[in-house]
Amino acid sequence: MNNKRSPFIFSVLAFGYAFLYIPLVSVIVYSFNDSRLATVWGGFSTRWYGELLRNDQVLDAALLSLRIAVTTATFATILGTMLGLVLARFGNFRGRTLLTGMITSPLVMPEVITGLSLLLLFVSLHGLFGWPATRGFSTITIAHITFAMAYVTVIVRSRLAAMDQSLEEAAMDLGCRPLRVVFDITIPLIAPAMISGWLLAFTLSLDDLVISSFVSGPGASTLPMLIFSKVRLGVTPDINALASIIILLVSLGVVAAWLVSRRMQKSLPSN
Amino acid sequence: MGQGRGMLWQWFAVAVPYAWLLVFFLAPFVIILKISLADPVIAQPPFTPFIDDQNNLAVTLENFRFLLSDRLYLLTYLNSVMMAGVATLLCLLLGFPMAYGIARSSPVQRNLLLLLVVLPFWISFLLRVYAWMGLLNNHGVINNVLMWLGVIDQPIQILYTNIAIYIGLVYSYLPFMILPLYASLERLDLDLLDAAQDLGATPRQAFWDVTWPLARPGVIAGCLLVFIPATGEYVIPFLLGGPESLMIGRVLFDEFFVNKDWPLASAVAIILLLLIVVPIVLLQRFQSAEDDGART
Amino acid sequence: MGNQTATNKQLTEQPWLDSTAQPFIVIENVSKHFGDFVAVNNVNLNIYKGELFSILGASGCGKTTLLRMLAGFETPTSGRILIDGIDVTDVPPYWRPVNMMFQSYAIFPHMTVFENVAYGLRKEGVQPAEIEKRVADMLELVQLGGYGKRKPTQLSGGERQRVALARALVKRPKVLLLDEPLAALDKKLREHTQFELMNIQDELGITFVVVTHDQEEAMILSSRIAVMKQGGFIQVGMPKEVYEYPGSRYVADFIGTVNLLEAKIESKDGDQIVAAAPEMANHVRAYTDLQLEVGDSVCIAIRPEKIYISQNEPDNDDDDRVAGVIEDFGYFGNLSLYRVRLESGRIIQVSAQNRRRSVERFLEWDDKVFLSWRVRSAVVLTA
Numbered sequence: 001m002n003n004k005r006s007p008f009i010f011s012v013l014a015f016g017y018a019f020l021y022i023p024l025v026s027v028i029v030y031s032f033n034d035s036r037l038a039t040v041w042g043g044f045s046t047r048w049y050g051e052l053l054r055n056d057q058v059l060d061a062a063l064l065s066l067r068i069a070v071t072t073a074t075f076a077t078i079l080g081t082m083l084g085l086v087l088a089r090f091g092n093f094r095g096r097t098l099l100t101g102m103i104t105s106p107l108v109m110p111e112v113i114t115g116l117s118l119l120l121l122f123v124s125l126h127g128l129f130g131w132p133a134t135r136g137f138s139t140i141t142i143a144h145i146t147f148a149m150a151y152v153t154v155i156v157r158s159r160l161a162a163m164d165q166s167l168e169e170a171a172m173d174l175g176c177r178p179l180r181v182v183f184d185i186t187i188p189l190i191a192p193a194m195i196s197g198w199l200l201a202f203t204l205s206l207d208d209l210v211i212s213s214f215v216s217g218p219g220a221s222t223l224p225m226l227i228f229s230k231v232r233l234g235v236t237p238d239i240n241a242l243a244s245i246i247i248l249l250v251s252l253g254v255v256a257a258w259l260v261s262r263r264m265q266k267s268l269p270s271n
Numbered sequence: 272m273g274q275g276r277g278m279l280w281q282w283f284a285v286a287v288p289y290a291w292l293l294v295f296f297l298a299p300f301v302i303i304l305k306i307s308l309a310d311p312v313i314a315q316p317p318f319t320p321f322i323d324d325q326n327n328l329a330v331t332l333e334n335f336r337f338l339l340s341d342r343l344y345l346l347t348y349l350n351s352v353m354m355a356g357v358a359t360l361l362c363l364l365l366g367f368p369m370a371y372g373i374a375r376s377s378p379v380q381r382n383l384l385l386l387l388v389v390l391p392f393w394i395s396f397l398l399r400v401y402a403w404m405g406l407l408n409n410h411g412v413i414n415n416v417l418m419w420l421g422v423i424d425q426p427i428q429i430l431y432t433n434i435a436i437y438i439g440l441v442y443s444y445l446p447f448m449i450l451p452l453y454a455s456l457e458r459l460d461l462d463l464l465d466a467a468q469d470l471g472a473t474p475r476q477a478f479w480d481v482t483w484p485l486a487r488p489g490v491i492a493g494c495l496l497v498f499i500p501a502t503g504e505y506v507i508p509f510l511l512g513g514p515e516s517l518m519i520g521r522v523l524f525d526e527f528f529v530n531k532d533w534p535l536a537s538a539v540a541i542i543l544l545l546l547i548v549v550p551i552v553l554l555q556r557f558q559s560a561e562d563d564g565a566r567t
Numbered sequence: 568m569g570n571q572t573a574t575n576k577q578l579t580e581q582p583w584l585d586s587t588a589q590p591f592i593v594i595e596n597v598s599k600h601f602g603d604f605v606a607v608n609n610v611n612l613n614i615y616k617g618e619l620f621s622i623l624g625a626s627g628c629g630k631t632t633l634l635r636m637l638a639g640f641e642t643p644t645s646g647r648i649l650i651d652g653i654d655v656t657d658v659p660p661y662w663r664p665v666n667m668m669f670q671s672y673a674i675f676p677h678m679t680v681f682e683n684v685a686y687g688l689r690k691e692g693v694q695p696a697e698i699e700k701r702v703a704d705m706l707e708l709v710q711l712g713g714y715g716k717r718k719p720t721q722l723s724g725g726e727r728q729r730v731a732l733a734r735a736l737v738k739r740p741k742v743l744l745l746d747e748p749l750a751a752l753d754k755k756l757r758e759h760t761q762f763e764l765m766n767i768q769d770e771l772g773i774t775f776v777v778v779t780h781d782q783e784e785a786m787i788l789s790s791r792i793a794v795m796k797q798g799g800f801i802q803v804g805m806p807k808e809v810y811e812y813p814g815s816r817y818v819a820d821f822i823g824t825v826n827l828l829e830a831k832i833e834s835k836d837g838d839q840i841v842a843a844a845p846e847m848a849n850h851v852r853a854y855t856d857l858q859l860e861v862g863d864s865v866c867i868a869i870r871p872e873k874i875y876i877s878q879n880e881p882d883n884d885d886d887d888r889v890a891g892v893i894e895d896f897g898y899f900g901n902l903s904l905y906r907v908r909l910e911s912g913r914i915i916q917v918s919a920q921n922r923r924r925s926v927e928r929f930l931e932w933d934d935k936v937f938l939s940w941r942v943r944s945a946v947v948l949t950a
Contacts, residue, residue, distance in 0.1 A: 009375070012368040013384075019365075019442065020391055023402035026412050030405060083288045090281065095289070102292040108495070108551065110503025112520045113540045116527060117299030120537070123316055124302055146295040149288070169640055170673035172660045174687030174738065179280045184686075188677045207395050210505050210524075224397050231397075231510065235405045243398040250394045258386050 024247055031240035048241040058226060058242065065206055065223040068137060072144040073202035077194055079145065080152025080201075085186070087153070088160035089168075106150040115214030118143045122215060136220030143215045144205040151204065152197035159193035160186075192264070199257070307334055307537035318534050334538035344522070344539070348546065351519040354433070355501035358440035359448075362497045363490065365441065366448035370489075371482075373449070374456040385453065392446045400439050400510050407435050407511070431513035439507040440497075447496040455489030456482070491554060499547050519543055581805070582615040583791065589652075591616040591774055592637070592742060597646035598798075599632050606632040608798035609646070619768050619775040621785040624795035625821070631746060633795070634778045638667045638744050651741055661690075666735035667744040670751070672727045674719040680706070680730050681715035687738040705737040708767065725756045732764075736771065745777045749784055761787050782822045786810065794818050801950075815950035819868045826874075826915050827948075828867045835861055840947065842867065846913040847889050855947035866948040871918040873944035876905060876930070881939045888939035891915065893930055905930065907938060 031049070035042025052058060083103055087096075106114065122132055122139050132139050167189070171181045187194075209224040216225065230236055308330040309318040319329055338344045373384045391399060406412045407430040414426040429435055459482060467477040505520035512518070519539065527536035582588040590613035599607040607629045614620045622630045635641045636648060639660035647656040655663055666687070675683050681702055688698045706712050709729040719727065728751070735743055748764065749757045765788060768775050779785050785792050786806045793803040794817075802814045813819035816827055830842035830851055842865060844851045851867050859865065875881070881888055891907040894914060898921075905917045917938060930936065 009368050009372040012365065013372045016365055016369040016445070017384075017387060020387070020445065023399065023406055023442070024391065024394070026406055027398070027402045079288045079291060082284045086285050086288070090285065093285065099285075099289055099292070102296050106296065108499045108547065110500060110520060110543060110547065112503050112505055112523050113303075113544060116523065116536060116540050117303045118295065120302045120306060120533070121295070121299040127316065142295060146291070149291075164671050164673060166669040166671050166673040167675060169638075169660070170667070170669055170734075171675070171686070172640075173638055173665075173667045174734065175661045175690035176686075177661055178278065180690075185675060203393050207397070209397050210520075214527075224395065227395075227397055227401070228506075231401050231404065235401075235408065239398075239401065240405070243395075243401065246398060247394050251390060254386070254390050254393050258382075262382070 027240055028244045028247065031237070031244040033237060033240070036237060048237045049245075052238050052241045052245075055238070057221075058223070058238075061221050061223040061226040064137065064220065068141050068144060068222065069202045069205040071141050072148055072205040073198045075141075075145045076148035076152050076201040077198045080149040080197055081156050081187075081190070081194055083149065083153040084156030084160055084190075085182070088157045089165075103150050103153050106147040107154070109147070111208075111210035112214075114147060115143070115211040118146070118211070119214040134219070135215060135217030139215045139217075140212050140220070140222065143211050144201075144208060147211070148201035148204050151200050152194075155193050155197045155200065156190055159190050163189055192261070303537045303540055306534050307541050308332070309534045311532045311534050316533065317531055334534050335542070337535070338538055338542060343517075347517040347519050347522050348542065350517050351502050352546065354436060354440070354518065355498050355504075358437055358444065358501050359494050359498045361437065361441045362445055362448040363494065366445055366452055366493065367486075367490075370449045370452035370456055373453055374459070381457075388446050388449050388453075396443060397506060399443060400507055403435065403439055403442065403511060404430060407438070430511060433512065433516055435511035436508055436516055436518075439511045440501050440504065443507065444497040444501060447500075448493040451492040451496065452486065452489040455486045459485050495551065495554065498550075502547060503543060581790075582618075583613065588615060590614060591618075591651060592776070593649040594633075594637075595647050595649070597633070597636065597643045597648060599629075599636060599641060600644045605798050607636070607643075610799060612793060612800065612803065614774065614776065616774055617772050618790045619765065619777065619788055621777045621779055621789040621792045622795055623779055623782060623785040623792050623822075626780060628795045629798040630778045630780075630795045634667075634744050634746055634776065637742070637776060638665055639663045664741040665744060666738055666740040666742075667746065668728075668731045668735045668748055670746040670748075672731040672751070674722075674727055674730055674734075676719050678719075679715065680711065680717050680719070680722070683719070683730055684715075684734045684737050687734065691738065701737055702733075705733045708736075708770075709733045724752055725760065728752060728760065732767070736767070736773070740773065742774045742776060745775060747779055747781075748777060750779075750781070757784075764788065786822070794821065812946060813868065813948065816866055816868070816948055817950075819946070819948065824871050824916060824918075826869045826871065828869070828913075830865055830867050832859055832861050832863045832865060835859065839942075840865075846909065846911045848910055849887075849889055851945060852887055852942045853945035853947045854943060857947060857949060859947070859949070863949075868946040868948055869940055869944060871904070871916040874915070874917045874938050874940045876907070876917045876919055877937050877939070878930070878934060880937050883939070886939040886941055887945070888937055889915075890935065890937050893932055893934045893936055895932070896930065903929075905936075907936060 032044050032046060033041055034045035034047065083099075087100065087103070118139075119135075122135060125131060126133070168181050168185050171185045172178065176184060207224065208222075209228055212222045212225055213228075216222070221229075227239055227242070231239055306318050309320075310329075310331055310333065311317055312319055369388075373381055373388070376384060404411075408414070409426040409428065409430070411430070413429065414423075417423045418426065429438075463481050463485075464474075464477050467481045468474065472480055503520045503523075504518060505524050508516050508518040508521045509524075512521075520543075523536055523539045523543070526532050526539060578585040578588070592612075592614040594610055594612040594614075597607060597610045598605065610633065622633060624630045632641060636643050637650075639655070639658060639662075643656060647654055649655065650664065655665075675686070678686070684702045684705060685698050688701060693701070702715070703712070706714060709732055711726065711729055711733065714722075714726070714730075719730070722730065728748070732748075745764075749760055752760060761784065764775075777785070777788060789806055791803060791805055792809050793800045794809065795801070796817060802809055802818045804812075809818060810822055813822065813825075819825045819827065828844045828846055828851065830844040832840050832842045833850065834841045838854050838856060840853055840855060840859065842851050842853070844867060853867055875886075880890075889909055891909045893905055894908040895906040897904045900921070902918050902920050905919070907915045907917055909915060915938060
């Protein structure tokens with residue numbers, strides 16, 4: 001019985017995947033709709049893609065989002081890897097409980113609370129030290145690093161927990177100083193986890209609307225903020241085009257990453 | 272590696288992220304707590320200082336008193352928890368058979384099916400919610416198909432109702448339910464089910480006696496991962512819900528940006544936090560008690 | 568050992584008997600606590616140069632903690648450790664003249680076999696040309712010549728074990744520590760590798776300290792064995808001593824199989840005692856050096872292979888004997904194991920070599936038999 005799926009399970013799977021993918025397909029289909037009324041079919045056209053590419057506002061927002069996402073992912077990976085190492089390898093030290101609490105809470109914190117609390121922090125800091133003078137790239141990036149590093153920590157820490165600790169001990173036994181062990185042995189072996197962590201942090205940052213809305217100032221608009229301001233009043237055709245491009249790019253990226261990781265797994269069976 | 276031989280780099284590796292979290296995670300909460308105890312004023316910043324001119328501590332519980340006595344706010348909290356709860360249940364009902372089906376597929380199929388669950392997660396959350404606006408619209412795909420089929424004559428209003436919010440919540444958080452469920456179901460040794468049946472259990476009994484208890488950690492993790500963010504959700508009720516659909520995330524946002532009442536918004540946040548922390552702590556207690564029971 | 572003129576061959580081969588010999592590794596009053604848990608409890612031990620010393624014990628007895636303190640991964644809570652006359656108690660692992668072969672082998676998966684073996688030499692700053700040569704020689708020694716470019720995933724279990732051995736030995740350590748060196752190998756490979764390990768040790772003259780839970784492995788490999796229980800040593804000696812003259816019930820039972828009989832001393836004549844053993848419905852004789860009095864309770868231990876089983880009553884009064892009925896037996900090809908029930912209900916285990924083919928009738932269930940053994944085979948235990 002175990003290898004054959006029951007008709008019930010099969011229909012739930014079919015329904016579930018249809019539920020997950022129909023909205024995405026419909027967005028792509030409607031992005032080629034000539035009509036300005038996005039919900040009425042007015043013939044095939046690629047005009048919205050053209051308009052999108054001529055829209056400086058969209059391009060600026062996309063560029064800002066990418067800059068924030070790359071910076072966030074890089075810093076979050078560095079800090080998250082350090083924390084993963086500390087929590088998985090340094091044993092017990094004073095303040096460990098508080099640290100564990102602070103690094104797991106962002107994972108379950110509602111975005112509105114994180115956003116609000118960070119904005120209030122920035123306002124207070126401005127009042128006390130005059131920094132940050134304006135809110136934008138730097139405040140959004142700091143906010144994103146703070147919650148993204150929690151995710152990187154979880155990934156790196158679980159990879160370290162699964163890794164045979166005697167590998168690091170063996171290196172030390174062979175005459176390698178502890179800091180060198182981190183670079184010779186630990187980092188090469190957790191590199192896949194660090195890459196996943198970087199990609200996750202990048203995506204989370206690129207995706208974030210609520211926290212960015214709180215901590216950004218008047219001038220700075222990320223791509224999600226721009227999209228939100230356009231779609232809050234309803235469906236618009238150029239956002240359909242933008243959504244289609246993003247869906248396509250992300251799908252290509254995810255599938256490529258999947259294929260690469262599968263090949264790596266085949267050539268390097270983990271123990 | 273520690274062994275008490277303190278080294279500079281180890282100290283550095285602890286101190287840097289520690290300092291970061293203290294400043295950008297813990298300090299903001301202290302500030303929120305502080306502001307929630309202040310009175311709103313029309314000034315910059317728009318709340319009374321913590322310590323007044325006469326160097327007295329100026330704190331007030333007025334905001335909390337107001338929140339806990341105001342029917343509208345209580346309803347909103349209740350409504351948020353209820354909607355998140357229903358969405359969690361729907362995710363479980365749909366996610367469990369899906370995770371079960373994926374876990375029982377051949378390894379090649381399994382990889383592909385998992386990829387298809389994860390893929391939407393990498394695509395912008397906002398755009399995925401937006402996609403439903405096009406589908407649920409009065410002139411949208413669903414209404415058009417239903418009218419073409421002759422099921423309805425008039426478009427039915429789905430967008431800007433609670434139903435749309437439920438659809439949005441389930442759609443957005445379904446992967447968070449499926450993945451932990453899959454992880455615990457995939458580990459399940461099929462011999463256990465065979466053994467149960469060998470000992471006289473029907474497949475249905477074997478499911479309730481073996482599969483369900485062993486999948487419970489996954490069920491709990493999945494439910495938390497859906498329930499918690501859904502309770503504070505802002506985007507989905509804003510884009511898909513109507514003006515009367517009150518969810519606390521949206522109220523907090525409006526209180527802060529529209530009414531500019533920072534102290535009240537802070538108090539709203541703190542109560543929301545308590546609302547979320549309590550079930551987590553209870554579950555952890557329950558979980559560790561169960562672990563202890565299993566160990567002895 | 569070179570500067571000592573060995574006047575006595577036995578003292579050279581068994582330096583622990585020589586009171587003037589300098590121990591190579593000294594473990595002095597060493598304890599290790601993890602919170603409230605005492606993993607190693609005030610242990611003293613001398614290990615001599617060139618020994619293949621085994622620390623034997625069940626899991627959780629503290630043997631791995633002791634080994635990790637020798638390697639430097641754990642610092643003793645109290646006491647000190649000397650290697651070649653130098654106090655290394657607080658020396659970190661990367662500065663100790665000691666290398667370890669890990670139970671999991673800990674082969675770096677992202678490096679080739681050559682890079683794995685060369686790693687320690689590179690950390691030492693050895694010249695590349697010399698590294699090349701020493702690694703090649705070492706791979707040759709462990710019969711992995713030509714394997715240098717392979718990745719660890721392309722190796723079998725036995726090959727991984729040899730890479731781990733080569734990697735630890737190439738640094739020419741003063742002491743090689745081996746944590747359950749053969750546990751991950753299957754039975755046939757294990758037997759082969761045991762002798763290979765002994766040959767390599769003999770060839771290089773490096774002191775080996777092995778931690779194992781496998782008493783057979785310890786018996787075959789070691790110059791001496793320390794049996795460990797609850798963080799302390801309960802017996803240290805050559806394999807033969809530990810097997811033939813166990814100091815306690817625990818050791819007698821842990822190493823090999825044994826029949827233990829409760830008895831009470833009834834008379835004493837020099838080093839010979841006569842004790843009443845209710846389960847035997849008879850008296851048991853034994854020789855012992857222990858200072859015992861008439862009336863003391865003791866335990867008499869007799870190994871199954873020391874017992875002679877026969878259907879005819881032996882007429883040799885120098886041996887002790889008892890009658891019983893065969894309850895059960897197992898045929899193992901080279902030998903047979905019998906479980907014999909005495910009149911008291913007590914089961915005695917006996918093993919017998921199957922020297923002859925089945926020309927005579929095998930013993931069968933319910934056969935009445937006589938068991939006999941030399942008085943010298945019985946060991947008196949008090950602990």
